[in-house]
Amino acid sequence: MDFEFIRPLLKSAETKVLLLVLDGLGGLPLEKGGSTALEAAATPHLDDLASRGLCGLHRPIGPGITPGSGPAHLGLFGYDPVKYQVGRGVLAALGIDFDLKPRDVAARGNFCTVDENGLVQDRRAGRISTDKNRELCSLLEKMTLPGVELFVKTVKEHRFLLVLRGENLTGQIGDTDPQNVNRKPLEPEPRSPDGARAAAMISKFVEQAAGILKDHSPANMVLLRGFSQRPEWPLFDEVFGMKAAAIAAYPMYLGLAKLVGMNTLPSVRSMDDALAGLKSNWPNYDFFYVHVKGPDSAGEDGDFHRRIRLIEEVDGYVPKIMELDPDVMIVTGDHSTPAVLKSHSWHPVPVVLWSRQCRPDCVERFGERACLSGGLGPYIPAVDLMPLALANALRLDKFGA
Amino acid sequence: MDFEFIRPLLKSAETKVLLLVLDGLGGLPLEKGGSTALEAAATPHLDDLASRGLCGLHRPIGPGITPGSGPAHLGLFGYDPVKYQVGRGVLAALGIDFDLKPRDVAARGNFCTVDENGLVQDRRAGRISTDKNRELCSLLEKMTLPGVELFVKTVKEHRFLLVLRGENLTGQIGDTDPQNVNRKPLEPEPRSPDGARAAAMISKFVEQAAGILKDHSPANMVLLRGFSQRPEWPLFDEVFGMKAAAIAAYPMYLGLAKLVGMNTLPSVRSMDDALAGLKSNWPNYDFFYVHVKGPDSAGEDGDFHRRIRLIEEVDGYVPKIMELDPDVMIVTGDHSTPAVLKSHSWHPVPVVLWSRQCRPDCVERFGERACLSGGLGPYIPAVDLMPLALANALRLDKFGA
Numbered sequence: 001m002d003f004e005f006i007r008p009l010l011k012s013a014e015t016k017v018l019l020l021v022l023d024g025l026g027g028l029p030l031e032k033g034g035s036t037a038l039e040a041a042a043t044p045h046l047d048d049l050a051s052r053g054l055c056g057l058h059r060p061i062g063p064g065i066t067p068g069s070g071p072a073h074l075g076l077f078g079y080d081p082v083k084y085q086v087g088r089g090v091l092a093a094l095g096i097d098f099d100l101k102p103r104d105v106a107a108r109g110n111f112c113t114v115d116e117n118g119l120v121q122d123r124r125a126g127r128i129s130t131d132k133n134r135e136l137c138s139l140l141e142k143m144t145l146p147g148v149e150l151f152v153k154t155v156k157e158h159r160f161l162l163v164l165r166g167e168n169l170t171g172q173i174g175d176t177d178p179q180n181v182n183r184k185p186l187e188p189e190p191r192s193p194d195g196a197r198a199a200a201m202i203s204k205f206v207e208q209a210a211g212i213l214k215d216h217s218p219a220n221m222v223l224l225r226g227f228s229q230r231p232e233w234p235l236f237d238e239v240f241g242m243k244a245a246a247i248a249a250y251p252m253y254l255g256l257a258k259l260v261g262m263n264t265l266p267s268v269r270s271m272d273d274a275l276a277g278l279k280s281n282w283p284n285y286d287f288f289y290v291h292v293k294g295p296d297s298a299g300e301d302g303d304f305h306r307r308i309r310l311i312e313e314v315d316g317y318v319p320k321i322m323e324l325d326p327d328v329m330i331v332t333g334d335h336s337t338p339a340v341l342k343s344h345s346w347h348p349v350p351v352v353l354w355s356r357q358c359r360p361d362c363v364e365r366f367g368e369r370a371c372l373s374g375g376l377g378p379y380i381p382a383v384d385l386m387p388l389a390l391a392n393a394l395r396l397d398k399f400g401a
Numbered sequence: 402m403d404f405e406f407i408r409p410l411l412k413s414a415e416t417k418v419l420l421l422v423l424d425g426l427g428g429l430p431l432e433k434g435g436s437t438a439l440e441a442a443a444t445p446h447l448d449d450l451a452s453r454g455l456c457g458l459h460r461p462i463g464p465g466i467t468p469g470s471g472p473a474h475l476g477l478f479g480y481d482p483v484k485y486q487v488g489r490g491v492l493a494a495l496g497i498d499f500d501l502k503p504r505d506v507a508a509r510g511n512f513c514t515v516d517e518n519g520l521v522q523d524r525r526a527g528r529i530s531t532d533k534n535r536e537l538c539s540l541l542e543k544m545t546l547p548g549v550e551l552f553v554k555t556v557k558e559h560r561f562l563l564v565l566r567g568e569n570l571t572g573q574i575g576d577t578d579p580q581n582v583n584r585k586p587l588e589p590e591p592r593s594p595d596g597a598r599a600a601a602m603i604s605k606f607v608e609q610a611a612g613i614l615k616d617h618s619p620a621n622m623v624l625l626r627g628f629s630q631r632p633e634w635p636l637f638d639e640v641f642g643m644k645a646a647a648i649a650a651y652p653m654y655l656g657l658a659k660l661v662g663m664n665t666l667p668s669v670r671s672m673d674d675a676l677a678g679l680k681s682n683w684p685n686y687d688f689f690y691v692h693v694k695g696p697d698s699a700g701e702d703g704d705f706h707r708r709i710r711l712i713e714e715v716d717g718y719v720p721k722i723m724e725l726d727p728d729v730m731i732v733t734g735d736h737s738t739p740a741v742l743k744s745h746s747w748h749p750v751p752v753v754l755w756s757r758q759c760r761p762d763c764v765e766r767f768g769e770r771a772c773l774s775g776g777l778g779p780y781i782p783a784v785d786l787m788p789l790a791l792a793n794a795l796r797l798d799k800f801g802a
Contacts (some may be wrong), residue, residue, distance in 0.1 A: 001463045005483065009466070052433075056779075359429055359437075359748050362770055375458075375749075377779040384464035391465030391747040398745055399462055400469035400482070401492045401509075401627070 001387050003239045006396070010241040015327035015393040017242065018278075018288045021076060022314055023069075023253075024296030025333025026057075026349040026368060028340050030304045037295070037307035037339065038350060039367035045318035046331060046352070046366035053329075053354030055363040056376025058385060060335050066346045072334035073256045077289070078240060078386025079233065086259065087171055087228020092161045094255025098153055100230050105169045105198050108226045109152070109160040110177065111136060111219035118184050118221075123177070124158040125219040133160060136219055143208050145201050162205070162224060169198040175225035176206060185223055198227070235261030240390060242286035247277045253291040262289065271317045282324055290321075296344075299337030307339055328355040328392045330385060331366070348379055355392035402788050404640045407797070411642035416728035416794040418643065418688045419679075422477060423715055424470070424654075425697025426734025427458075427750040427769060429741050431705045438696070438708035438740065439751060440768035446719035447732060447753065447767040454730075454755030456764040457777025459786060461736050467747045473735035474657045478690070479641060479787025480634065487660065488572060488629020493562045495656025499554055501631045506570045506599050509627045510553070510561040511578065512537060512620035519585050519622075524578070525559040526620040534561060537620055544609050546602050563606070563625060570599040576626035577607060586624055599628070636662030641791060643687035648678045654692040663690065672718045683725055691722075697745075700738030708740055729756040729793045731786060732767070749780055756793035 027036040034040075060067040060075050061082065070091050071081030089106030092098075100106060111133065113122040128136075133154045140152040148166035155161055172195030176185045188202040206222060213220045236244050238261075246257030246264045254264040265281060268274045274290050281288075294310035322329065332351035335344050350371045352363075361375035372378045376388075390396045428437040435441075461468040461476050462483065471492050472482035490507030501507060512534065514523040529537075534555045541553040549567035556562055573596030577586045589603040607623060614621045637645050639662075647658030647665045655665040666682060669675045675691050682689075695711035723730065733752035736745050751772045753764075762776035773779045777789075791797045 001466065005463070357429070357742065357746070359427075359769060360434075361773055373774055375773055375779055380464075380780065387463065387465035388747075389465070391467065396465055396467060396747070398467045398469050400472040400486065401489045 003234055006239065006387060006390070009397045009399060010390075011395060011397050012241065013393060013395045015395060016282070016286055016288070017328040017389045017393050018290065018321065018324075018326040018330070019076065019389070020290045020292070020321065020329070020331045021073070022292050022295050022311065022331070022333050024299045024335060024337025024344065025311075026336025026338070026345070026347050027299065027307065028338035028347065030340060036368050037304055038311055039369065041308045041311040041315065043311060043315040043366055045315050047364060049318060049329065049331065049354050050352045050366040050370070051364040052360060053352045054358045054361060054376055055350070055352050055366070055371040055374030056380050057348035057368065057371050057378050058332060058351050058376070058380050058382040059348050060382045064346045066344050067335045068344070069252060069334065070256060072382070073253065074260070075382035076332070076334055076385060077236065077257075077260050078383055079260060080383050084231065084233055086231060088226025089161070089171065089228040090230055091252070092155060092159075092226070093163065094259070095252040096153055096155055096161060097251035097255065098151070098161060098163065100163065101165060102230055102232070103165075103169060105164045105171050105227055105229055107162045107202075107224040109162045110223040111158045111160070111213075112221050112223045113218040114185070114221040119182050120178060120185065120221070120223070121181055122218060123181065123223060127157045128219050130154060130156055132219065133157060136213065136216060139212050140209055143205065143212065145204055148201050150205070158219070164198060164201055168194075169201070170194050171198070171228040173199045173202060173227040175227075176202070177223035177225045185221065188224070202227070231259065233260060236287075237261060240287070240386060241395060243284070244287040244289065245281055245285040246289045246291070247274050248291035249293055250291070253293075257289055271313065275317060275320055278321065278324060295333070296337045299339050300342055302339045302342040304339040328353065328389050330389060332385070351376060351380070351385065353385070353388060353392065357392050357394065404635055407640065407788060407791070410798045410800055411791070412796060412798045413642065414794060414796045416687070416796060417683070418729040418790045418794050419722065419727040419731070420477065420688070420690045420790070421693070421715075421722070421730070421732045422474070422690065423693050423696045423712065423732070423734050425700045425736060425738025425745065426712075427737025427739070427746070427748050428700065428708065429739035429748065431741060437769050438705055439712055440770065442709045442712040442716070444712060444716040444767055446716050448765060450719060450730065450732065450755050451753045451767040451771070452765040453761055454753045455759045455762060455777055456751070456753050456767070456772040456775030457781050458749035458769065458772050458779050459733060459752050459777070459781045459783040460749050461783045465747045467745050468736045469745070470653060470735060471657060473783070474654065475661070476783035477733070477735055477786060478637065478658075478661050479784055480661060481784050485632065485634055487632060489627025490562070490572065490629040491631055492653070493556060493560075493627070494564065495660070496651075496653040497554055497556055497562060498652035498656065499552070499562055499564065501564065502566060503631055503633070504566070504570060506565045506572050506628055506630055508563045508603075508625040510563045511624040512559045512561070512614075513622050513624045514619040515586070515622040520583050521579060521586065521622070521624070522582055523619060524582065524624060528558045529620050531555060531557055533620065534558065537614065537617060540613050541610055544606065544613065546605055549602050551606070559620070565599060565602055570602070571595050572599070572629040574600045574603060574628040576628075577603070578624035578626040586622065589625070603628075632660065634661060637688075638662060641688070641787060642796060644685070645688040645690065646682055646686040647690045647692070648675050649692035650694055651692070654694075658690055672714065676718060676721055679722065679725060696734070697738045700740050701743055703740050703743040705740035729754065729790050731790060733786070752777060752781075752786065754786070754789060754793065758793050758795065
């Protein structure tokens with residue numbers, strides 16, 4: 001539902017909503033006729049929640065669309081991920097906890113290899129070490145650009161973050177990454193007139209970078225893409241009337257929560273930390289988002305058995321979380337990351353929503369196939385979960401008389 | 402589907418569609434692990450219809466949205482309730498069968514109590530008796546406003562309907578109800594330039610009303626909200642190509658049917674009356690909407706067992722209705738009214754659609770959980786039912802060649 005539709009219906013309540021996101025939760029069987037990791041995992045507590053709650057599978061973005069972490073989370077936060085898009089530069093900044101200011105222009109950078117004619121030979125510069133990356137970033141950061149503050153920050157291996165800070169800059173600039181080898185890096189083209197100044201700065205940056213890096217082969221050039229600025233979106237607490245806190249281990253997920261105006265609690269290292277964070281902050285917020293990275297990482301690594309183990313670990317924490325007595329508890333993933341694909345995928349994601357007011361269905365197991373017959377249906381848009389959470393938290397007035 | 406999409410596909414047929422609405426049909430179990438009222442009710446005839454028909458659950462408005470009666474019915478009539486919104490003033494007029502003319506401005510009024518400083522102390526004036534309300538309305542109706550005809554009609558207890566009739570009036574006026582106590586009633590502000598004249602009239606009305614009521618404490622002031630005019634919408638028979646008749650006990654539901662241009666049959670007092678109305682008018686219409694209020698009222702009263710009894714009563718009439726030989730029979734609710742919540746709710750609503758052309762599913766019981774696995778799915782938008790009814794009535798041509 002449109003924010004403008006929801007807003008006049010909001011009413012205050014003392015209820016609390018908890019959204020527990022197991023990153024990449026949805027999966028595929030390892031072999032024909034087998035179970036998914038979630039189905040294979042022993043999850044007595046999630047199964048209990050499923051049998052008392054409302055189950056289904058959500059589609060993060062649209063039919064067949066494999067989401068990145070950004071849009072997948074925005075959907076769960078109730079923000080239409082097609083309407084609310086974040087640039088890759090901004091996501092890169094979130095990922096390394098760079099404190100992006102409102103008008104900063106951020107870009108995702110690659111060190112790459114060019115030949116004597118300036119043609120790209122390796123878009124990733126042989127995946128140089130992160131240490132080498134640090135050395136090069138500090139060289140590049142010494143560069144000066146007129147009237148612009150410059151940040152060049154290491155991400156990992158060949159990847160870095162470029163940020164320009166100054167007046168009259170916008171992210172309306174085309175990529176310099178030609179996306180293929182044997183081509184020259186592209187000139188940074190302004191995509192609209194107000195991108196002209198930033199494009200000129202980027203052009204200077206690339207030119208100087210080429211000079212600085214020329215003896216550092218294989219990392220003798222840079223490619224830039226995803227120029228973008230921090231979006232100014234409606235704030236979560238205004239849109240949904242709940243003061244929200246985010247608990248996560250990785251800066252990316254805390255950063256995504258910050259983008260919609262959630263408060264972020266200190267980064268956690270374990271489920272114990274997350275539980276402690278929930279407990280100590282329980283009185284202060286109406287909405288808690290808890291992010292668990294493990295199942296996704298295991299999926300990306302193709303490690304089906306580690307996925308099982310990590311899901312079972314989270315299951316063990318469900319009763320401890322429920323002891324906090326949330327009024328609405330949602331457990332789901334942001335997307336699927338089947339170990340057999342070793343990547344994010346488009347497959348719908350199991351979800352269970354429990355509240356005292358939910359209408360239980362007949363699902364007794366929390367798994368991909370069991371959830372198909374749940375009351376949320378096999379294909380509910382992820383963005384619909386937030387309005388349902390509000391309703392189940394008794395935070396929505398009637399529409400019309 | 403958009404009306405403009407449907408219209409060119411309409412074809413005439415001799416078929417008849419019957420929409421039987423059990424108000425507030427959807428429910429929740431009374432206790433954990435229990436059945437809903439519909440599930441607990443003995444409904445052999447609805448179960449038979451379910452086993453021969455197509456079942457599912459519809460969502461009246463959107464995820465988590467609890468509908469009022471107005472938008473809930475408009476959805477069932479095939480009108481997108483977010484696009485086709487009715488003001489509260491107009492709904493109040495419908496509710497007491499006031500013959501609202503096209504340019505009349507209607508508002509919902511409350512008698513309220515103000516203190517010596519004009520601050521609202523009780524927004525409902527201690528819920529004065531309906532008799533007292535009648536006395537006060539007739540006093541207020543004697544008031545004169547320049548160039549405007551005035552109607553002040555009793556609804557119930559503290560509630561009344563105000564209607565202004567005259568030239569250059571619109572409903573573009575803000576509420577005077579401050580919604581909280583210890584505040585003064587608000588000035589009626591025009592929401593657009595063409596609301597200025599009506600706002601000025603309302604201002605005069607409120608001022609005079611204060612004088613007339615000053616010695617009638619606790620009902621010594623009025624609050625007004627939901628200023629609105631009768632909408633001019635596409636007519637049901639033009640949109641769906643069926644001449645429609647509405648059968649209901651309460652003016653509100655007949656009024657909603659009138660808003661979309663249905664004919665209304667004389668108000669009924671019982672299912673026997675409704676059946677008689679159907680029989681005697683059967684040859685004259687293509688579409689019949691029959692409204693049964695009971696399950697909603699019982700839900701609002703928190704009376705789970707009366708809900709069961711009323712649903713069972715309607716079930717007994719299903720064979721008698723089917724003897725009329727409708728080509729399409731739809732049984733559903735406009736929304737859910739769980740007895741445990743004592744109010745309308747956001748929960749999806751069971752629906753069965755039967756026709757000779759429907760593709761039966763595996764549902765054999767008409768109930769919330771059984772319908773989850775039906776062919777209409779667990780979450781079909783209510784507005785989709787009308788096009789499906791048309792198709793099953795063989796009243797839609799092929800789209801494209």
